[in-house]
Amino acid sequence: xAKKRERLQVIRDILKAVQTNRAIKPTRLLYNSNLSPQxxxxxxxxLISKNFINLDIDKKExxxxxxxxxxxxxxxxxxxxxxxxxxxGL
Amino acid sequence: xxxxxxxxxxxxxxxxxxxVGLICTIIVLKSHKLFKLSMHQGIRYFRNAxxxxxxxxxxxxxxxxLYHQGNISSVYYGYAxxxxxxxxxxxxxxxxxYSLLWKRFEDLESPHLSxxxxxxxxxxxxxxxVIVFLDFIGQTHNLMFISQIIIFAFAIAISYKNYLxxxxxxxxxxxxxxxxxxSFITWTLxxxxxxxxxxxxxxLMSVYGLNLxxxxxxxxxxxxxxx
Numbered sequence: 093x094a095k096k097r098e099r100l101q102v103i104r105d106i107l108k109a110v111q112t113n114r115a116i117k118p119t120r121l122l123y124n125s126n127l128s129p130q131x132x133x134x135x136x137x138x139l140i141s142k143n144f145i146n147l148d149i150d151k152k153e154x155x156x157x158x159x160x161x162x163x164x165x166x167x168x169x170x171x172x173x174x175x176x177x178x179x180x181g182l
Numbered sequence: 183x184x185x186x187x188x189x190x191x192x193x194x195x196x197x198x199x200x201x202v203g204l205i206c207t208i209i210v211l212k213s214h215k216l217f218k219l220s221m222h223q224g225i226r227y228f229r230n231a232x233x234x235x236x237x238x239x240x241x242x243x244x245x246x247x248l249y250h251q252g253n254i255s256s257v258y259y260g261y262a263x264x265x266x267x268x269x270x271x272x273x274x275x276x277x278x279x280y281s282l283l284w285k286r287f288e289d290l291e292s293p294h295l296s297x298x299x300x301x302x303x304x305x306x307x308x309x310x311x312v313i314v315f316l317d318f319i320g321q322t323h324n325l326m327f328i329s330q331i332i333i334f335a336f337a338i339a340i341s342y343k344n345y346l347x348x349x350x351x352x353x354x355x356x357x358x359x360x361x362x363x364x365s366f367i368t369w370t371l372x373x374x375x376x377x378x379x380x381x382x383x384x385x386l387m388s389v390y391g392l393n394l395x396x397x398x399x400x401x402x403x404x405x406x407x408x409x
Contacts, residue, residue, distance in 0.1 A: 100220055142221070166219045173220045175407045176213070179354035181282050181344035182224025 100177075102127065103144070104170050106135060107163050110145055115156035139163070191383075198390055199243035205397045206236030212408045223288060227281035231274050232400070238270035261318070268326050269314045275333045276306040282340045327373035334366040354403040361399040368392045 097105070102125070109124040110116055116124075122132045136157075139145045144163040148156050159167075166173075176182070213229040216222070245263050280302070287302055313325045341362045345355040371389050379385045 100222065162219070169216065169219055172408050173216050173222065173225075175352075176216055177222060177224060178348060179352040179403060179407055180224075180228055180358060181341060181348075181352070181355060182222065182228055
């Protein structure tokens with residue numbers, strides 16, 4: 093059985109999917125995230141509230157997600173964060 | 183050499199303060215940046231530990247220096263400096279240990295918004311107050327020394343286990359373990375400096391030296407990992 097992902101890994105995977113797909117639709121992001129719909133909703137709400145991603149709604153009321161500057165910064169610093177946690181046993 | 187150190191003790195203490203204060207500031211700033219991005223509780227508690235260390239040293243050596251040089255004459259000021267120093271130092275030790283243990287006690291999916299809302303941290307605050315109060319009544323630092331010796335004994339065990347389990351992945355884990363051993367030795371020397379060594383200057387200088395090495399080790403780790 094696959095090992096359960098840590099919270100930071102899940103966030104990284106979601107942000108990477110948004111970064112790769114630029115303006116990604118919610119259904120596609122749910123599929124890429126490998127999360128249950130309930131967990132997906134919780135993570136997305138957290139990421140929007142903490143300004144890691146934006147929810148954009150166009151004139152035809154189609155929703156897509158895009159990465160914010162903070163989200164990009166997280167992806168750039170992810171390796172440092174992971175190393176920090178590993179090396180200080182946190 | 184030792185004579186020179188004893189003669190210039192106050193100057194060296196200020197230099198020691200500046201170095202430790204700067205080290206704590208750098209560690210807090212770098213770990214805070216990672217915490218703001220990740221909201222990882224372990225990083226938060228690690229940051230808090232060095233924040234409290236920084237405040238403790240600032241209080242003890244900066245405000246304390248003003249008192250000892252006669253700039254402030256009130257004896258109550260002296261008591262206040264000692265009490266605050268002890269409180270922040272004890273809390274720093276608690277946070278450092280808890281940064282290694284928090285996963286066993288907290289829900290990983292629902293991190294606390296503030297450490298003040300965390301009941302375990304509240305217990306630490308209460309314990310620190312009790313330790314400081316009892317030491318103040320007894321006019322000693324013995325409870326502080328004993329609490330820190332116990333904390334770092336546990337920290338040695340946990341950091342050694344971390345090193346055995348993940349030493350190949352986390353290269354700094356070996357230095358973390360060494361830092362915990364140095365801290366344990368420092369606190370033990372502090373505790374026995376009076377009854378056994380009669381506050382020998384050599385022992386006290388060793389305490390400062392070992393402490394400085396411990397902080398430098400942590401700075402090395404933080405800077406290397408976050409560059």
